[in-house]
Amino acid sequence: MGVDWGIDSPLSLKLKRLGAQADDLDILLRALKRRVRVSAQDDVIREADTAAQVRILLAGTACSYKRQKDGGRSILSFQHSGDFCDLHRYIVPDLDAAIGIRALTDCIVAVIDHRDMDGLLSRPTLASAFWRASMFEAAVYRERLSRTGRGTALERVAHLLCEQLARREAVGVHASRLPFSQIDLADATGLSVVHVNRTIQTLRGLKMLSKARQAIEVVDRKQLEEIAGFDGRYLNLPANASKFAVRIEETGD
Amino acid sequence: MGVDWGIDSPLSLKLKRLGAQADDLDILLRALKRRVRVSAQDDVIREADTAAQVRILLAGTACSYKRQKDGGRSILSFQHSGDFCDLHRYIVPDLDAAIGIRALTDCIVAVIDHRDMDGLLSRPTLASAFWRASMFEAAVYRERLSRTGRGTALERVAHLLCEQLARREAVGVHASRLPFSQIDLADATGLSVVHVNRTIQTLRGLKMLSKARQAIEVVDRKQLEEIAGFDGRYLNLPANASKFAVRIEETGD
DNA sequence: CGTGCTGTTGAGGACGATCAATGACGGTGG
DNA sequence: CCACCGTCATTGATCGTCCTCAACAGCACG
Numbered sequence: 126m127g128v129d130w131g132i133d134s135p136l137s138l139k140l141k142r143l144g145a146q147a148d149d150l151d152i153l154l155r156a157l158k159r160r161v162r163v164s165a166q167d168d169v170i171r172e173a174d175t176a177a178q179v180r181i182l183l184a185g186t187a188c189s190y191k192r193q194k195d196g197g198r199s200i201l202s203f204q205h206s207g208d209f210c211d212l213h214r215y216i217v218p219d220l221d222a223a224i225g226i227r228a229l230t231d232c233i234v235a236v237i238d239h240r241d242m243d244g245l246l247s248r249p250t251l252a253s254a255f256w257r258a259s260m261f262e263a264a265v266y267r268e269r270l271s272r273t274g275r276g277t278a279l280e281r282v283a284h285l286l287c288e289q290l291a292r293r294e295a296v297g298v299h300a301s302r303l304p305f306s307q308i309d310l311a312d313a314t315g316l317s318v319v320h321v322n323r324t325i326q327t328l329r330g331l332k333m334l335s336k337a338r339q340a341i342e343v344v345d346r347k348q349l350e351e352i353a354g355f356d357g358r359y360l361n362l363p364a365n366a367s368k369f370a371v372r373i374e375e376t377g378d
Numbered sequence: 379m380g381v382d383w384g385i386d387s388p389l390s391l392k393l394k395r396l397g398a399q400a401d402d403l404d405i406l407l408r409a410l411k412r413r414v415r416v417s418a419q420d421d422v423i424r425e426a427d428t429a430a431q432v433r434i435l436l437a438g439t440a441c442s443y444k445r446q447k448d449g450g451r452s453i454l455s456f457q458h459s460g461d462f463c464d465l466h467r468y469i470v471p472d473l474d475a476a477i478g479i480r481a482l483t484d485c486i487v488a489v490i491d492h493r494d495m496d497g498l499l500s501r502p503t504l505a506s507a508f509w510r511a512s513m514f515e516a517a518v519y520r521e522r523l524s525r526t527g528r529g530t531a532l533e534r535v536a537h538l539l540c541e542q543l544a545r546r547e548a549v550g551v552h553a554s555r556l557p558f559s560q561i562d563l564a565d566a567t568g569l570s571v572v573h574v575n576r577t578i579q580t581l582r583g584l585k586m587l588s589k590a591r592q593a594i595e596v597v598d599r600k601q602l603e604e605i606a607g608f609d610g611r612y613l614n615l616p617a618n619a620s621k622f623a624v625r626i627e628e629t630g631d
Numbered sequence: 632c633g634t635g636c637t638g639t640t641g642a643g644g645a646c647g648a649t650c651a652a653t654g655a656c657g658g659t660g661g
Numbered sequence: 662c663c664a665c666c667g668t669c670a671t672t673g674a675t676c677g678t679c680c681t682c683a684a685c686a687g688c689a690c691g
Contacts, residue, residue: 191520191524193524193528197528199523199524199528201520201523201524213513213516213517216506216509216510216513217510217513217517217614219611220513220514220517220612221517221520221612222611224520252505253469256469256509256512257469257470259509259512259516260469260470260473260512261470261473262516263512263515263516263519264470264473264474266516266519266520266523267444267454267474267477267519269523270452270454270519270523270526271444271446271452271454273523273526273527273568274526274527274567274568274569275450275452275568277646277647278647306668306669306670307669307670307671308668308669314527315526315527316527316647316648317647317649318669318670319647319648319649319650319672320646320648322669322671322672323671323672325670326671338656338669338670338671339655339656339669339670354447358472358475359473359474361470530678531678531679559636559638560637560638561636561637569679569680570680570681571637571638572639572640572679572680572681572682573678573679575637575638575639575640576639576640576679578638579639591637591638591639591687591688592637592638592687592688
């Protein structure tokens with residue numbers, strides 16, 4: 126793989142914004158020796174996977190999904206570089222075992238055995254950072270919940286795209302092209318594939334997306350955020366970089 | 379108030395299922411001296427509330443909501459006895475400041491100052507229990523997310539009711555009557571009030587809800603769970619009572 | 632005895648689902 | 662090199678669920 130996953134990696138950026146300290150990062154990065162490649166369209170975590178491991182997406186894009194009883198697929202969230210895949214199963218092993226995670230691009234995944242997590246969490250600042258990560262994950266769910274089933278298809282799709290752009294940017298992935306198929310967008314928004322296609326074409330007509338086929342490429346992000354009513358304050362964005370530093374000193378950790 | 383919020387209270391039941399130990403409960407209950415009454419329809423937490431406090435709903439039912447830019451109200455989740463209202467703001471103070479919490483019935487709320495939380499969280503088993511509570515909260519969001527915007531109005535309303543029944547039962551609230559107005563259900567499901575009304579009437583016609591007006595009273599829970607496709611495994615239900623005990627011993631806490 | 636909130640009912644219309652067919656593209660094997 | 666295949670994207674037509682608007686009924690409140 127030959128890439129240095131050191132101090133400037135997406136994971137490091139993310140953890141620093143969550144209040145982790147320099148030596149926390151050293152320890153964590155040392156625990157990430159085991160890495161796995163996953164090809165696009167393969168599962169990072171199969172449904173009903175019970176391995177006692179925490180997987181962290183070091184590079185690439187993935188989505189967590191759940192099968193519906195009608196056979197359909199429901200995408201719950203997207204994972205970008207630096208995101209945890211299944212931290213919740215360390216805390217609550219059986220929780221949401223029916224959820225799988227699929228790679229949308231080729232991915233590099235770090236694996237930590239649950240028993241090694243105990244050591245990591247003995248460091249209070251690292252434990253806090255992990256808890257905060259969970260909280261921000263929940264905030265993403267809340268935001269999606271307040272949007273889904275409401276507003277027009279145009280707003281829903283636009284908001285989804287804005288969120289992913291902002292989250293990717295926050296970990297240093299500055300690309301206007303998003304690796305989602307229209308099927309992915311349909312499963313994530315709850316819209317039909319046909320209607321997503323028409324919505325995408327509308328957005329292209331409004332010159333917010335490029336006309337390139339086989340790709341979702343945002344060309345007018347500002348206007349996209351406008352019609353989406355996007356406000357990224359529920360995300361842990363770089364502007365808030367040192368937000369937790371003061372708190373940590375105050376609490377005397 | 380004259381009620382003993384001791385070892386059999388909803389909060390205690392909940393924390394025990396989250397792996398908290400007997401002395402954890404003692405310490406927590408002692409920290410809950412400050413209690414506030416909130417009348418039905420009043421805000422437990424106003425939007426843009428910035429108090430450095432964690433509020434715990436000791437008794438009653440509430441909902442967390444967010445205003446939409448069109449003026450509408452979006453209900454994100456319901457809180458029942460024993461639920462935390464704003465634990466996430468202890469971990470991440472500014473997170474989701476736009477979310478308010480409204481009492482649906484008369485409520486009793488315990489207040490813990492953030493600085494007192496630090497002491498509570500120095501107990502590893504209590505800190506774990508709190509983290510687990512966050513994770514289950516996120517699981518509720520995930521489940522709702524996989525349901526909202528999908529399926530018929532009948533399924534959505536039925537599932538929402540099943541979830542609330544199960545969560546209330548888990549903390550010892552065995553009542554088939556749920557304190558929701560049809561407006562609340564509309565804001566929680568993303569359906570219009572008119573359509574919720576027609577859906578409720580359909581459920582009454584199917585003899586799953588009672589015909590009592592001004593009340594949602596479930597009379598055939600089994601069948602309701604049937605059409606909802608409800609599977610409560612994403613909740614922390616009593617059947618899993620001692621799930622975490624082994625883990626805690628293993629980690630040597 | 633108004634006033635306001637919640638619940639109920641009717642009619643019409645819109646947004647998005649569904650069904651069906653075709654096009655574009657990449658990979659595979661002959 | 663080309664025929665074949667599968668997946669994703671695109672388009673048209675029709676249908677249905679649910680929204681919107683509007684009016685009224687029941688009940689609690691002052």
